[in-house]
Amino acid sequence: LESGGAAIFVLVSCVFCASALADGLVNEDVKRTLDLSSHLAKITAEIQLANHGAARVNSLTLALEAELAPHLAFIGVKGEEEEDEGLELKETTLHGQSGKFFEAQLPSSLAPGAKLRVKVETVFSHVLKPFPSHITQAEQQLVVFQGNHYLYSPYPTRSQTTRVRLASKTVESYTKLGNPTKSEESIEYGPFKDVPPFSQDDMKIHYENNTPFLTISSITRTIEVSHWGNIAVEETIDLRHTGAYLKGPFSRYDYQRQSDSGISSVKSFKTILPASAQDVYYRDEIGNISTSHLQVLDDSVEVEIRPRFPLFGGWKTHYIIGYNLPSYEYLYNLGDQYALKMRLVDHIYDDQVIDQLTVKLILPEGARNIHVDTPYPISRSQDELHYTYLDTFGRPVLVATKNNLVEQHIQDVVVHYNFNKILMLQEPLLVVGAFYILFFTVIIYVRLDFSITKDPAAEVRMKVASITEQVLTLVNKRLGLYRHMDEVVNRYKQSRDTGALNSGRKTLEAEHRTLTNDITALQTRLKAEGSDLAEKVGEIQKLDSQLKDLVCRSCQEAERLVAGKVKKDAYIESDKTLSGKRQELVSRIDNLLDAL
């Protein structure tokens, strides 16, 4: 019974593959280029298709060999012209055939007899196997590529050529199907005529390839958007040299003295950051990596990344690179609707391979209705929440992962979301609130008495201190009055305006009286508190009345001088004695004040 089922299956699949052929497409002319000059295998096929069938054809099927398919990082189909958009690809299956299949939708259906040129670009990672797998520091790195001499296609091929580009002149061996010609750094196969569909013939090239076999085994790219004008990007990168393992010792002496020592090792590489990148940092768990250089160019910022140590085969390292971008270049908004357009993954080094990518997009706190447009399918994980400075309910984090990426994946992702601008005020208000509470607590603590016992003595002390304080200001004011009076007298001496003098004297009298009364009141209060300072205040009062008398006398003297009743010499004499007395009194008052 089982064998019968298998027979039916074979039959069905034959019918199916017949149907694949039945659309009548034929590869008229195929030019294949295998670029093996880096650690990637980039296979480009320029195919001239012809519709030999009777019906119009809307789509074409692309096939990949089963051996290479798991290593596929990128596949793209383009029309003839350079500026053509890539065709849309959909993975399909063809029963009975091993490998991976994609269906490309043609921009316009192909009429019977019509022809079409397409360019299929595929990139495979980790298909160049180092052989031998372990080399010493002095040895060159040799790799083996195993592929197909023919274009793997569901359609028959009329004529095809294959050109292999290598990394160096040194080739250990290569398959010699159809007597290929080998020139400097390339091998030309073909032309092969009338190759049936799905034909495979093992191609094996063993050659020297000392290009950096760097692989990013994992990268976490965190993009943190702030509506205050900044986008912070941080990439945590695990880097590995996936070429031939280093066997035996690593000699620094040879590495420094001989230029071809450790030729396959990686000393440094360049990372190109956006032109507006600022505050670039390059570090790891134990601090800055001081062996790097930054160069700001017109259209980009180049970082020469030098790992702490040269990377030999099998060695790995880990680092973090981060920078800030101004948000106006990447963040667009219409009212409350925002769109962030950023690269999902950015350049790290030329011909990069990323085994595993995790992108974390941190949106501002309060972003809602989040919708992501990715340039290619990428698996989303559960959203997370991220808390950082002044966050209360957390920022939404979009997490996405994808495996096996190459340079062609450097494309933009667009994230749409809504954000209420009022929420921008939340953080400043939070700070203001915190300070408000702090100051308020201090005020409460300082102003109110929290002690559980009463200390009457301290209270009295404080009262006395405040009264003394007032006394001091009043006495100082009173001394100021005298100085003012002196000025009035001086002016009078020049202008001889008796009216002004009299009015000045009057105001002095009035103000002096109020001040003296105030001080006396304070003095009685001091007495009431039982402070011995009251006596000192009384003494000040006494001295002050003498002082006031002196001021009045000097005033009268001035009047007499103006009236001509005394001579100038006599006036100066008496003024001198008066001022001497005054000075003495003032210093005595000051001493008393100090004692207060």
Added chain:
Amino acid sequence: YVSSSNAGGSVSGNGRHSSPAGCGGSGGGLSGGLTQPAGWQSLLSFTILFLAWLAGFSSRLFAVIRFESIIHEFDPWFNYRSTHHLSTNGFYEFLNWFDERAWYPLGRIVGGTVYPGLMVTAGLIHYILNLLHVTVHIRDVCVFLAPVFSGLTAVSTFLLTRELWNQGAGLLAACFIAIVPGYISRSVAGSFDNEGIAIFALQFTYYLWVKSVKTGSVFWTIGCCLSYFYMVSAWGGYVFIINLIPLHVFVLLLMQRFSRRLYIAYSTFYIVGLVLSMQIPFVGFQPIRTSEHMAAAGVFALLQAYAFLQYLKDRLTRQEFQTLFFLGVSLAAGVVFLTLTKPSLPPLLRYAKIHIPIIASVSEHQPTTWVSFFFDLHILVCTFPAGLWFCIKNINDERVFVALYAISAVYFAGVMVRLMLTLTPVVCMLSAIAFSSVFEHYLGDDMKRENPIKQHPFYPVKNSSVYSKLIVTMLMLMLLMMFAVHCTWVTSNAYSSPSVVLASYNHDGSRNILDDFREAYYWLRQNTDEHARVMSWWDYGYQIAGMANRTTLVDNNTWNNSHIALVGKAMSSNESAAYEIMKSLDVDYVLIIFGGVIGYSGDDINKFLWMVRIAEGEHPKDIRESDYFTPQGEFRVDKAGSPTLLNCLMYKMSYYRFGEMQLDFRTPPGFDRTRNAEIGNKDIRLKHLEEAFTSEHWLVRIYRVKKQENRQALDHKLRNIAAKQKYTSKKVLPSRFH
């Protein structure tokens, strides 16, 4: 960095200018309409303290600005690693942490062999900040902890000096301690070590002690105990406190200054402090067992006896009392005698046992030179005796304390460079007192007289001594200014190197960073097996554990001398003997520091004699120091060097393939720049080791210990089993087996 040094200068200047106003009491208040002198005074003190904090903080940032926010030197790497462990795994996990990556194969019980105060403080700050969503990395908390605590130290020094003298002296002391190199040496940013927080705890405990002796209030004493508890958890130097405070009490008793206040303060402090200090796992029962703590117990008993006698004095007749007194005194004297005659000096002194090579090998355990006193304290070292004299002249309970503090600290600082640290705070306080008194004398009176003059411009003042006062003041200010300059210079040049990252300067002033240590450690971290065991001299143990995250055999926690001696023996034996040791210790990699290429003097060849000595201490039959010297008694690496040296493992590893290397055209190949000699053994072949990694400037060299090769298959015939005889059972088998 220019700004930070300026800040240091200007702030301390502020402190100086304004403190006389502060100590003048109400003097400042009368001038120009300041309505509330008390308010102004507290505002001024607050500002000065804040600026002192800021200056102290910023002058500790040289290393961060020149290099980066990185943990320095050796011990801080362990502290950082355990803080990291604490912050990721929680407090209990930290207390129970058995570190199997250190002291292979013994391991280390970290929770029980560490003063956890530092880690807990940093972990707590990190935890609180993260609760508030301030996402600071634990490394940054660790790096900036010591500078922040230096501000707290300044504040507590201010408080203590204010209790001892007055507010003006307190402010000066705060300014001094903020920038004095003796303290900065242990508390620059990145120097994440116990001393960074311990000096704060020390000063604060002393402040609270003085306060409790002054007030006799249990409240202050309990505060003092809590602070003491923090100190115990932070640093082994707590023994200084537990000896100084009893000494203070004892001397007060001798001076007939016994009071109820003292009785309350010390009784409470001793009991509560004892119980609290025993809560630290590392300290455990030491406070009731070891001799260092016995002085405290003895003084406690003495104080009780004294108080009891005082009590009896009121209740007994004269005759009875005399008999009792005689008995009591003789008993107490016996107790005191017993405690004091025991070697009760602090364990800080245990380091001073110089006959143990492992302790003598540490540079910071050397006796202090006069130069380093001046280097670390500058003018303060000259002025602090004056302050001490002022204190003794106007003696009271707390000034007795500071005098004892000064005398004991001077003694310890003389014994060992490292203990300069405990001397620094008291020198700052006493110098501040000296300066403050001088200023008070030369500025204080003038202030009072000058103010009225400003108010009454009419009256000219005749002051004949104003010029002499001016000159003295200017001189003092000049000294202080030079002090500030010196502090900044010393901090910048001597104490701000991370030592993990080296820098060299070219002729044009541009800077080269030599990052070899991290290069090699990071290589170990990334490209060796996770459980690889790395043998190195103990100096690098903490760094390997912290930066390379690999298992080490010995590290800076030098608790097991014989293990270290074994490593020393491996380093100083020839290769095959060393291989046997390394095999028995499961060593996978050997790491050494070699400075011959760049002229780095702190490398392993220069430390080599210590390795030999330590190894000789444990294995005198195998290793003899004299073998490593030339017959003339010289230690030479060139051709004249002793053959034992030229063939030992350390020599071979250091100079492997160095003989081929010509550094410049003036010198022959294999010229060692550190020792200025052409090496004697240029043809070095390694049999059991292979070079695994050498850093860019050859500073760190790592060798892989080769695994033993498979044994050669013996040439033998396959065993031939010929059945000579057939043994069959005579028994009749049951039929079912057929």
